[in-house]
Each structure stands twice: as structure tokens, then as C-alpha cells.
Amino acid sequence: MLANIVIQFMNGLAGASSLFLVAAGLSIIFGVSRIVNFAHGSLYMLGVYLAYMLVEFFGRSSIFGFWGGVLMAALCVGLIGVVIEIVVLRRIYRAPELFQLLATFALVLVIKDAALYIWGAEDLVGPRAAGLRGAVEILGKRFPQYDLALIAIGPVVLGLLWLLMNRTRWGTLVRAATQDREMVGALGVNQSGLFTGVFFLGAFLAGLGGAVQLPREPAQLALDITVISDAFVVVVVGGMGSIGGAFLAALLIAQAKAFCIGIGDVSIFGTVFSFSKFTLVVEFVIMAVVLVVRPWGLLGKQQGTQRGTFMVEPPLYPLNRNFWLAVLAVVVLLGLVPFGGDGYLLVLLIDIAVFALFAVTLHFLMGPSGMVSFGHAAYFGLGCYGAALALLKLKLPMELALFAAPLAGGLGALVFGWFCVRLSGVYLAMLTLAFAQIAWSVIYQWDAFTGGSNGLVGLWPSEWLKDRTVFYAFALLLCIGGILFLWRVVHAPFGYALRAGRDSALRADAIGINVRRFQWFGFTLAGTFAGLAGGLFAFSKGSISPETLAVPRSVDGLVMVLLGGVQTLTGPVAGAAVFTWLQDSIARNTEYWRAILGLTILVIVLAFPQGIAGFTKQVATRIGVMRREAA
Amino acid sequence: MDRRSWLKLSAAFGAAMFAMSGAQAQDTIKIGEMNSYKNFAAFLEPYKKGWELAVEQVNASGGLLGKKLEIVSRDDNGNPGDAVRMAEELVTREKVSFLIGTFPSHVGLAVASFAKEKKVLFIAAEPLTDKIVWDQGNKYTYRLRASTYMQTAMLVPEAAKLKKKRWAIVYPNYEYGQSATAAFKQLMKQAQPDVEFVIEQAPPLGKIEAGAVADAIAAAKPDAIFSSLFGPDLAKFVREGQTRDLFKGVQVFNLLAGEPEYLDPLKDEAPTGWWVTGYPWYAINTPEHKAFADAYQKRFKDYPRLGSIVGYATVQSAAAVIKKAGTLDTEKLVAAMKGLTHSTPLGNITYRPQDNQSTMGAYVGKIGLKDGKGVMTDWYYADGAKFLPSDADVAKMRPAD
Structure with missing residues (x-):
């Protein structure tokens, strides 16, 4: 009995490590840039795939080959993060809050199809870690050597991150920016350099989290979605921006899962309750409880309010006659469709x-x-x-x-x-x-x-x-x-x-x-x-x-609202129409439709940071169709 | 060119276009195909190649009813809402004669319901759920592959032979895993009344904590394990279980694990000695399979997976039913599907009139290692017809057409 408990506890510790790495990266990125990085799971997935490729390349049988491959994979993912920051996100920092989420959503689609194109559809089962292939005996049970290494990696990275954040100038700046990034900017710190650095670190950690899982997790195309929700949960339970909190939360969740599995079926008052089925949702139950009891997570602090980073939301004006006329026109048009269009329309x-x-x-x-x-x-x-x-x-x-x-x-x-x-x-x-x-x-x-x-x-x-x-x-x-x-x-x-x-x-x-x-x-x-x-x-x-x-349905909703423009009333309607139509027509005509959909959204994001309806409104105002409204 | 000749030219062009489109409509038979290509790429890429090959062969041998066969394929995004929309598009805009395809059970069931409502024939290729032909079966829906129940039933005789008492069960926590588990428990109790199920683990699909699950099973000290894991979950379970010596002296039965899609990624760590259902394409020597495998390898420079068979046989069914009906009228097609028999690379199959399930079987065997790769050994073909419940039981489950 005791042996079983100890072993499940160690399983929990091993599971926590990789989760912590991914979540720490997400937390750091969010803390400084306030970007909800939806593509973080994709970076993790790239970490697994790249590690698979690089470990093969360096030689799977040597210790150097394995760990060299893992580290190189993480570095590559870090560089990919830098490219994403410079090419995409930097252009839309001043867009309304959460708009960047749309860009990262598009990246998820693009990265998924890119991975399919490069590595193919078959699951790639990685090699065992050189030098750590076997198991050790613990209380009469066999426990994988590699999991022992994983148990060590978590705290080591936590320690290194602590040193980085508390003993270097760069870390001080990151912590300052997490608290108040405008003040940091006002003091003359180069913000874009800082942001790029933070993105490198966050992506590196996501890549490392993926790469160290190589012996435990086959590289496959669903990893991105599997990981991203777990990572979010860990970050929020721990407290946004708190690395120590992320560690604690990762431990808590991984242990909870391991023990749900360990407990198995329990008979309570005659009805059998299956704890192993409970693993489906246990992390979300933990998150709900933590948030209800401690609104800013276990170790989080209340977020400072942001100032002036994005445009102040303009007030909505009473709906005027032109607006209703436009609505009427659309309704009439829609009413005419059955007379002209085909059944599928x-x-x-x-x-x-x-x-x-x-x-x-x-x-x-x-x-x-x-x-x-x-x-x-x-x-x-x-x-x-x-x-x-x-x-x-x-x-x-x-x-x-x-x-x-x-x-x-x-x-x-x-x-x-x-x-x-x-x-x-x-x-x-x-x-x-x-x-x-x-x-x-x-x-x-x-x-x-x-x-x-x-x-x-x-x-x-x-x-x-x-x-x-x-x-x-x-x-x-x-x-x-x-x-x-x-x-x-x-x-x-x-x-x-x-x-x-x-x-x-x-x-x-x-x-x-x-x-x-x-x-x-x-x-x-x-x-x-x-x-x-x-x-x-x-x-x-x-x-x-x-x-x-x-979750995907919720995300679709967010994408529609953001695509259309959150600051206008008509935005969500335009967003829903464009997104649904795009998905329908692109999915029908192309094989790599996800990537094309993602790229299309990226183009829209970069071209119209106020969303489609926001952009239309801007143009309409400029050419005088709509009343100019002093903000 | 003056205005008049422009007019003439465009009129001629228009007439030509019209004639061409008319000619095309008359020359081809269109069938709508839907699948979750991006969600289950590992299975469905070979599947797609399979049906492409079948279409080419049908057309090379003169087509059907004097026309060419054309498949209009759509990605249903792995969700029923999109699938039904795609089905509407195929039926109303592309004017396909009927529908084939789908992979996940909930998508298959949604399209089956659509088929019933809109009175369109639907041949479900891959969904394994028992409900699609039984509890929620309908007149317009037929299913090709051996279902969860059938594949479980194929393993039970081997499992009962061992006379192991203490069984552990592990399955992905969704309908397929639940049905497999329920069927296994029911059939085992019939075959071996003293059987005991000591532990059940139901990890979420695609998110198994393999180490913890392996240790929990080991702690229950089972004599044998019945698993319906597949894909990444299976790979993780195999590795963690082997490192932890879970499988020493414990006989494992695993649905689907012998399919190349799931066995090949395991490479030299394929778990030898496991009883599985699968597809040993390298060792099947029947003439119809050899012809298929040779043509497939010649065409795609790749070996066939089980998905290839499913794709290929689905189009064979579609072609056979058109030939038998001699028309594209839905009611006549549906009538022709009842009892339709045709040859496939796995041998002859028949769509049973009592529940619209085909008798396609599966290969049952043990996993072995050969040249650092997992293969099936001691395998035999289990004919699907022999692993179905009695007609009376089927009639009880299935609503009348």
C-alpha cells in the first residue's frame, strides 16, 4: 500500500516537471506582454517534433546526442518564438486588448499544418533517453530512471529562473515590466528588446517542456491542443506571472491526476465512483475551486491596471437612422436569397x-x-x-x-x-x-x-x-x-x-x-x-x-468577435460571417486548409487591427458616409 | 473585332460551356465523401489513397453504367455540425448520388441521422460504434468495418482459452472504449463465469498518464489485461508498462493494436505476445489481397495500412451497389444494399439485411518482432459474420426501418 502511494507520488512529480516548464513560459510571456499566447501549445509540439528530429541527427544512442538534441530543439523553438514576436506580434501591441489572441490562434493553425507537412501524419515515438533507458527499484517497484531525471529538471529550472529573475539586470527589468510596463518604458528601457527577449525565454521553455517529454510522449499533431489548456490552468491556478506559483500549481495538478488514477474505483454508499474517469476534468475542478477561494491564484497578486497601452475604448453612440436603414437593407437582401441562391447557400x-x-x-x-x-x-x-x-x-x-x-x-x-x-x-x-x-x-x-x-x-x-x-x-x-x-x-x-x-x-x-x-x-x-x-x-x-x-467552439466565438472588431456593435456579425464563410470555402477547396485559414486571419489581423467592422467604420468616416464622432 | 463578333464569340463560348457542363453531368456519377482528414491524419491519409486507387481502377475498367465515377471529397473537421453542413453541400450543390466516409463515431451518427432525414444512402466507412447499425440504425445507413462489438468478440475466444481469472481493463474514456469494455465483460462472463474484473482505468482520450495508469494496474495484480487503447495512448502505455515490468507474466489483449497505423510507430518496442486485432498486410497471400497490395504499392510507393483497405473497400461497395441497382435512384440503391455481396482485398463481404452491417472481418493474431519491427504472428482471419449477436438480439436493439 505504502509502496503504491510513494510510486504514484513520484509519478506525479515526474508529470509536473514538463507541465511546469510550459506553464512558466506562458506565465512569463503573459506577465510582460499581457498576450494570451494561444500558440504556446504549438511551440511545445514543435519542441517534441524538433527533439525527435535532432536526437536522431545527433545520434540517439549517445548521452550527448540525446541531451544535445533536446537542448538544440528548445533553442530552435526559442528562435521561432523570436520570429513570431518580431514578424507578427510586435505590429499589434497597440491593438485592443486580446486582439493578439487572434493572431496566436492563426499561428496555431499554421503551425499544425506546417508540422503535418514536414513530419507527416504518423505518430513518431521518440527514442528512450540514452543512459537512462531502464528502471530503478523503489520499495520493490520499478520506476523509470528517466522519470527521476525529470523530477530533478523541474526544480533545477525553477532555481535557474529564480536566479535569472532576481540576480540579473534583465530579470529585474522583466519583473518591473510585469508590474508596470509603461513605467519601465518611461524610464527609458528599450521595450521591444525586452519583449523579444521575453518571447525567446517563454518559447524556449515551451520547447524544452516538449523536448524533455520525447521519451514519454510520441510526437503527434494533437499535442498542441492537449497541452495548451493544461498550461493555462497551471498558470492561472498558480497566479498569472508567478513562476513559483506555476511550479506549485503544476505539482498540485499532476499529483491530483496521479492519485485519481491510483485510487481507481471507490464504492461510496453502494454506487461505484470512478476516480480514473475523473482525470478528464480534475484540473478544471481544481482551477474553479482555487479561483473561487483565491481570485488571483495561489501565489498571484492583483494585476495593476494598465495605462495607455492601447486606445481607450470609444463610447458607443445611440443607433441612428442610417444604422437602422443599413440593417433593414441587409435584412431585405437576406430575404431575397431564397429566390436567387441555391439550397446550400x-x-x-x-x-x-x-x-x-x-x-x-x-x-x-x-x-x-x-x-x-x-x-x-x-x-x-x-x-x-x-x-x-x-x-x-x-x-x-x-x-x-x-x-x-x-x-x-x-x-x-x-x-x-x-x-x-x-x-x-x-x-x-x-x-x-x-x-x-x-x-x-x-x-x-x-x-x-x-x-x-x-x-x-x-x-x-x-x-x-x-x-x-x-x-x-x-x-x-x-x-x-x-x-x-x-x-x-x-x-x-x-x-x-x-x-x-x-x-x-x-x-x-x-x-x-x-x-x-x-x-x-x-x-x-x-x-x-x-x-x-x-x-x-x-x-x-x-x-x-x-x-x-x-473549447474549440468557445475559441471560434472569440475569433469571430475579435475578427469583426470588439469595439463596434456590428463587428461580431461581420466576424461570424467572414469566419464561417472562409472556413467553408477554404476547407472545401484546399488540402492544407488550416494553414490557409490561419494565414488569411493573420493578414486580416495585420491589415485591420480594429477588426473588419472597425476598419469599415474608419473608412466610412473618412470618406464621409458616416458621422465623424469626436472621441 | 467589332461589337457583333464579340457577341457571337461570347455566345459560342457560352454555348460550349453549357454543352460541356451538361456533358459532364451526364458522363459522371458523383459520390460524396467526407472525413476528418486533419483530425485523424495517421489513419486517413492511407484511407484517401485507398479510395483514390479504387476510383482509378473502376474508371480504368470502363466506369459504372457507362459513366465515369467521381468522388467529391470534403474535410468535415471532425465535428458533427460541420459534417452535416458538408453533407448538405454535397447533396444540394454537388448533387451527389449518395454519401460515404466518416471516421469518429459521433460524426458518423450525425451523418446517419442526416441520411435518414433527407433520405440519402450513406455507407459509413470507419466509425466503429455499435449504435450506428443497432440502437440508432436506420434504413439509409450501412456500415463497412467490423464494429467495436465484433472486434471485441473476436478476441474473447482467445481470452477465454487462457482461463485467467483476474482481469484488468484499460480503455479510452469515450464511447468506443466504453462499448468495448462493456462487450468484453459481457462476453467473458458468458464464456467463463468465474472471471473477475479487478480494476478498470479510463484515461481521457489522447491524455493518458501512462506511468500512473501502469502502476495502478500493477498494484491490482491482474493475470491478464484487456485494453482498447490506440494511437499515442497505446504507445505511451506500452513504453511505461515495459519499463515498469507490468507485462511480465501478464497476458495482454488489445483491440486494434495490430493495425499498421498503431503498431508501426512502436518500432522495436512493439509488445511481443499481445493478442490483437489488426492487419498483417505483409503476410496475406490471397489472390485478391495480393492484387490490391501490388497495385497500391505500385501506385503510391508505400505499403498499405488498414485505412487503405477501408478506403478501397468503401468505394468497392459503392461501385457494387450502383452496378447491382443499375440506377442512382436512392430507394433502389438502398434496396440493393440489403444483402449486397462483393469481393474486397479481405475476401467477400455481405451487407446483412437484418442490420445493414457488413461482414467484413479482421485479423486476429499475436504481436511478434521481425527485423526490429512489430508484426502479427499466428494470425488468422476472423470472418465478421461469425461474431455478431443473434438475429433476435439484433432485432431487439434495432428500431424498425
Whole structure:
């Protein structure tokens, strides 16, 4: 028994090391540049692939060959990080907050296809580490030598990073910039040099984290997504920007996983509870608990407010007549489509309408309410499942079942939102992600009720809606109605209160607005309409699966909002249309469609840092179509 | 050129285009194919080559019904929402006669539901879920590959022979792994009533903590292990288990592990002695397989994987059903699919009229090492027809058409 516990503890220690390296890199990059680097998992993946290649090149059988290959791989990834910083990110530091996330998302797509092109589709199982192939005997159990080395690597890197941060001038500057980067700039420090250096270090650590996993982790194309969410969780649990915190959090999570596996099945009051299945979600449960109890992570401090790094958000003006005329024109145009376009165009437009509503609800949170959500798909998915279960289990007619969609989405948002609005910034975003993952894992595993990983099928609309044109009109009506309603709310007293709370929580509080409560209601409202979008989605596809509330769906929503421009009302609609259409047409016509989609987004990002709608607005203002508004 | 000749020229050009497009529509039979090419590239790249080869061969031998066969292929992005949209596009815009393909079970089920709703024939190539032909089966959906249940049933006789009492089970935590585990437990209890399942580990798909799982299994002291891991999870489990001596004196059974897609990456660490289902392409000497393997290697300068077989045989099914029906009318095609028999590189297969499942089998054997590579030894072909539940049981599970 004792031996088993010790061994599982050591497994946890070994698992923590690589996780810590990746998370430390992410944390350092975020601390200084405030960039949520979505491509960090891709850098890790490149680390594994490059290590595979370089270890073969240097000779897998010599100790020098192995460790030389690992170090070289990490250095290469560090250099790739430098290139990314100089070529892409440097150009958009002044863009609105989170916009850089869009660029890093595009990089994920590009790197994935590049890896497929270079290394092929087959999994590459790396060699065992030279000199550390075997196992040692611990309490009568065999434990891999290499895992002992890994257990040592974590603390060693932690120590080196501590020395770097606390005993060198460069480290002092990094810590200063993490606290207040404008002040560092004002004191005459070359910021771009510092940023490039930080990116090198962060990418190097991600690459190293990947490379040291070579003997334990086959190089394969899904690694990027697998790792990125874990790394985010570790960073947030530890506290953004805190390296020691990242170490602690990595340990905590790796140990929790190892012990869930070690405990296995436990019978509680006659029902068997499988802890090994719990590994699916344990890190997100830990994150949710930590964030609820300690809003800035285990060792994190409250973030200082940023000043002047990006444009102050211009206020939204009341919707004028020209705006409504434009909306009317679009609606009329959409109404004409069934007379001209083919059947598939209607299908595509239904998708666009549904995603536009989804993106507008997310924008309602991100823009006017000032709450970024990384887990918005939860409410979309709850809407899907609400409608589906009402139809299949309660045997309600489809029209009534559709009502269950906003109800389920709203209810989910009401519960999760209560916790989320207590936080702010990236911590709030990560808590939404945690809740989304928890909801996802429940639906994913509850076979009897939700259909588990297979999902639910047979969700087709009622007879009178089966005709594609009729369903198109029906979906369009609900989506446009929802969008217009949310736009209206932004300009209602409720919306003004939300915006006041976003711009200055302190002053809003002083004039008697209960900011938290307004945010909570705003959150619920957004969730309700996201649920409606989900319900329509379910009936337009005839089937749903847990991917409707998985991370990629949330990311798609973010991409749509950012692509369109977070500072305009119409942005999310434009973003949803462009993204859905791009994905559809590129995926149809090219083999390496991910890379092309990624490059297209990169071009848009670099050309229009205010998003598509923001750019259109700028042009329209300049040529005099739109009223010039003094900011 | 004056304006009039411009007009004439463009009119002629337009007429030519029209004639060409009309001619094309008449000359080809279009079939829609969808798969998650980027999500499961290791399996689906060979799969794609497989169906490309089959299409070339069909067309080289004169096509079907006097027309050329054309496959319109789409990437469904591994998610059901996109898959259904692609299916709509293929049916409404490309006007394909029917649909084939898909890999993950939830995507397969979504397209099956679409097929039922829109009354389109759908031949699911790869999804292993039992539900696609049983619980959620429908008139328009057929499935080629041996299902999770069938492949599990193929291993059970070998497992029961050993008379091992204490079994450990490890499976990826999603429907495929759950179904395999449930089927294994049920069939083993029938074959060997005193069997005991001492531990179950269900790591998340693609995220196994292999060391911890191996140690947890070792701590339960099993006599044998039944695993349905595949891909990177399998590779990690094999390595950690070997380093920790988990497999010493413990017989392992692993679904799918003999497929070149999952066995070849293990190289010289392929776990010898494991009972697996798979595809020993290097050793199958039937004339129909030899013809296929030679043509494949000649065409692609690469050896076939199981995916190649699946892709190839799917198009063979599509071609056979068109030939049998003699028309592209959906209802006639669906009727022709019932009991359709045709030859594949693995031998003749029949689409069973009672549940639309093909009788394609799989190879059962033990993993051995040869020239530093994993191979299947002592293998035999398990005919799918022999590893299906009784017709009465099927009728209970499957809704009426």
C-alpha cells in the first residue's frame, strides 16, 4: 500500500516537471506582454517534433546526442518564438486588448499544418533517453530512471529562473515590466528588446517542456491542443506571472491526476465512483475551486491596471437612422436569397445567422459588459442539450422544445455567472473556461441521459419547418430578433449601467449602481441568447454532441468577435460571417486548409487591427458616409 | 473585332460551356465523401489513397453504367455540425448520388441521422460504434468495418482459452472504449463465469498518464489485461508498462493494436505476445489481397495500412451497389444494399439485411518482432459474420426501418 502511494507520488512529480516548464513560459510571456499566447501549445509540439528530429541527427544512442538534441530543439523553438514576436506580434501591441489572441490562434493553425507537412501524419515515438533507458527499484517497484531525471529538471529550472529573475539586470527589468510596463518604458528601457527577449525565454521553455517529454510522449499533431489548456490552468491556478506559483500549481495538478488514477474505483454508499474517469476534468475542478477561494491564484497578486497601452475604448453612440436603414437593407437582401441562391447557400446562411447570434452574445459580454469569456460555448451547448432533451426525453413538440434552449443557457449562465462576476480580467475568463469544461465533462460522460461522447441524434424540426426555405426564414427571424434585442439593450439604461461598470467600477459604484449584480444579469442575458443560438443550431443539424460546448467552439466565438472588431456593435456579425464563410470555402477547396485559414486571419489581423467592422467604420468616416464622432 | 463578333464569340463560348457542363453531368456519377482528414491524419491519409486507387481502377475498367465515377471529397473537421453542413453541400450543390466516409463515431451518427432525414444512402466507412447499425440504425445507413462489438468478440475466444481469472481493463474514456469494455465483460462472463474484473482505468482520450495508469494496474495484480487503447495512448502505455515490468507474466489483449497505423510507430518496442486485432498486410497471400497490395504499392510507393483497405473497400461497395441497382435512384440503391455481396482485398463481404452491417472481418493474431519491427504472428482471419449477436438480439436493439 505504502509502496503504491510513494510510486504514484513520484509519478506525479515526474508529470509536473514538463507541465511546469510550459506553464512558466506562458506565465512569463503573459506577465510582460499581457498576450494570451494561444500558440504556446504549438511551440511545445514543435519542441517534441524538433527533439525527435535532432536526437536522431545527433545520434540517439549517445548521452550527448540525446541531451544535445533536446537542448538544440528548445533553442530552435526559442528562435521561432523570436520570429513570431518580431514578424507578427510586435505590429499589434497597440491593438485592443486580446486582439493578439487572434493572431496566436492563426499561428496555431499554421503551425499544425506546417508540422503535418514536414513530419507527416504518423505518430513518431521518440527514442528512450540514452543512459537512462531502464528502471530503478523503489520499495520493490520499478520506476523509470528517466522519470527521476525529470523530477530533478523541474526544480533545477525553477532555481535557474529564480536566479535569472532576481540576480540579473534583465530579470529585474522583466519583473518591473510585469508590474508596470509603461513605467519601465518611461524610464527609458528599450521595450521591444525586452519583449523579444521575453518571447525567446517563454518559447524556449515551451520547447524544452516538449523536448524533455520525447521519451514519454510520441510526437503527434494533437499535442498542441492537449497541452495548451493544461498550461493555462497551471498558470492561472498558480497566479498569472508567478513562476513559483506555476511550479506549485503544476505539482498540485499532476499529483491530483496521479492519485485519481491510483485510487481507481471507490464504492461510496453502494454506487461505484470512478476516480480514473475523473482525470478528464480534475484540473478544471481544481482551477474553479482555487479561483473561487483565491481570485488571483495561489501565489498571484492583483494585476495593476494598465495605462495607455492601447486606445481607450470609444463610447458607443445611440443607433441612428442610417444604422437602422443599413440593417433593414441587409435584412431585405437576406430575404431575397431564397429566390436567387441555391439550397446550400441557405444552409450556409443559417449557420452564419446562428453563429452571428452566438458571437453577438459573446460580444455583449466582452464589449459593453467588459467580461471576457473563454467558455462561452457552455451556454450555446447547454441550449443545444436543453432543446434536445426537451424534445427527446420530455417528448415536447419541437416549437416548445426550442424554448428550453434559452432557458437552459440562461440557467447555466445564472449559476456560473454568480461565481464569475466576482473576478475580473483573465481570471474571470479562466473561471468561465473552468465551468465550461466541467459542464462539458458531465455531458461527455453521462451516457444514459446526454448520450455521452456520441451525443444525441434525431433532432429534426417540425413538419411545417422542414422545408429549407421556411426554416431559413424561421432561423433568420429568431437570430436577427435576438441580435437587435441585444443591440437595443446596450443602449437601454441597463446597458448604460453595464458600460459604466466596465469603464469605472469605482465611479459606477459611487453613483449607486450595483456593478456586480448588473454584471451577473448581463452574464445571464448573454447566456440566454447563446442558448437560443444553440437550440437553433441543434435543429438545423439534426444532431448534437459534446463538441457544441467544447473549447474549440468557445475559441471560434472569440475569433469571430475579435475578427469583426470588439469595439463596434456590428463587428461580431461581420466576424461570424467572414469566419464561417472562409472556413467553408477554404476547407472545401484546399488540402492544407488550416494553414490557409490561419494565414488569411493573420493578414486580416495585420491589415485591420480594429477588426473588419472597425476598419469599415474608419473608412466610412473618412470618406464621409458616416458621422465623424469626436472621441 | 467589332461589337457583333464579340457577341457571337461570347455566345459560342457560352454555348460550349453549357454543352460541356451538361456533358459532364451526364458522363459522371458523383459520390460524396467526407472525413476528418486533419483530425485523424495517421489513419486517413492511407484511407484517401485507398479510395483514390479504387476510383482509378473502376474508371480504368470502363466506369459504372457507362459513366465515369467521381468522388467529391470534403474535410468535415471532425465535428458533427460541420459534417452535416458538408453533407448538405454535397447533396444540394454537388448533387451527389449518395454519401460515404466518416471516421469518429459521433460524426458518423450525425451523418446517419442526416441520411435518414433527407433520405440519402450513406455507407459509413470507419466509425466503429455499435449504435450506428443497432440502437440508432436506420434504413439509409450501412456500415463497412467490423464494429467495436465484433472486434471485441473476436478476441474473447482467445481470452477465454487462457482461463485467467483476474482481469484488468484499460480503455479510452469515450464511447468506443466504453462499448468495448462493456462487450468484453459481457462476453467473458458468458464464456467463463468465474472471471473477475479487478480494476478498470479510463484515461481521457489522447491524455493518458501512462506511468500512473501502469502502476495502478500493477498494484491490482491482474493475470491478464484487456485494453482498447490506440494511437499515442497505446504507445505511451506500452513504453511505461515495459519499463515498469507490468507485462511480465501478464497476458495482454488489445483491440486494434495490430493495425499498421498503431503498431508501426512502436518500432522495436512493439509488445511481443499481445493478442490483437489488426492487419498483417505483409503476410496475406490471397489472390485478391495480393492484387490490391501490388497495385497500391505500385501506385503510391508505400505499403498499405488498414485505412487503405477501408478506403478501397468503401468505394468497392459503392461501385457494387450502383452496378447491382443499375440506377442512382436512392430507394433502389438502398434496396440493393440489403444483402449486397462483393469481393474486397479481405475476401467477400455481405451487407446483412437484418442490420445493414457488413461482414467484413479482421485479423486476429499475436504481436511478434521481425527485423526490429512489430508484426502479427499466428494470425488468422476472423470472418465478421461469425461474431455478431443473434438475429433476435439484433432485432431487439434495432428500431424498425
